[in-house]
Amino acid sequence: MAWIKWDQVLNSFSRGGLNIGSLKAFNLALIIKWRWRYLSSSDDMWVKVIKVIHVFFLKIIFIWRLETEEMSFWHDSWCGSSSLVxxxxxxxxxxxxxLESVADKWVEGEWRWVWLREEIGSRNLTSLLNLLQELLNVNVSNREDCWKCSLNGDGLFTVKDTREHIDRSILYSHHVxxxxxxxxxxxxNVF
Structure with missing residues (x-):
């Protein structure tokens, strides 16, 4: 009888296993599903109750969401690790x-600038070009912000994709x- 490690049995077919998947990964995927539902359905009653009960805790745990209507263009750290000012x-x-917000600066698909003087000078022009280069890396739109899952191309959350991603991360990959x-x-086969 050939003995095979349990981790190898749990691995996917492409990694030489039987594609059973680990219970740990499945449990984590189900927990993440609740987080996904919390983030994507903020109008549900259970989400409102949790927010009221655990406001402080949730501010620490969950990812901060970019709200362009309320975010100050110059003072908040929305583009990079520090503020633009x-x-x-x-x-x-x-x-x-x-004091304009990001949404106020972004008008009809382009950045709107109103300067104190007509000529800003070559040194400031270089700074402006550097700023515009950084802003190219930010995707700003007039749509309302929403959450998308990055595990598959369609942006929807599935427990299966999440479990498979966790399994790939925690299970040892055998070369043979x-x-x-x-x-x-x-x-x-397992027996």
Whole structure:
């Protein structure tokens, strides 16, 4: 009788296993499903109750969501790790509308600037070009913000995709696939 590690049995077919999947990965995927439902259906009654009971705890645990209507263009850290005023201070002092939100600056698909003077100078122009280069990496739209799952291309959350992703991360990958008898059921192969 050939002995095979249990982790190898749990692995996917492509990694030489029987594609059973681990209970740990399945449990984590189901827990993540509740988090996904919490994030994507904020109008449900159970979400409102949890927010009221655990507001402080949830602010720590869950990812902060970019709300362009409320976010200050210059003062909040929405583009990069620090605020734009700290990185582009000269442009900030030239801007007439220093308290505008991101949504106010983004008008009809382009950035709107109103400067204190007509000529901003070559040094400030270089800063503006650097700022615009950074802003190219940010996807801003007039649509309402929403959550999308990045495990598959359609943006929808599935427990199956999440479990498979967790299994790939925690199960040891064997370089030599185990040869299973494909005509026999999985439980006989495991035995």
């Amino acid at each position: 700290s990185r582009f201070n000269r442009l900030y002092h030239l801007d007439i509308n220093r 696939p185990t040869s299973w008898v494909k005509t026999l059921p999985k439980k006989v």
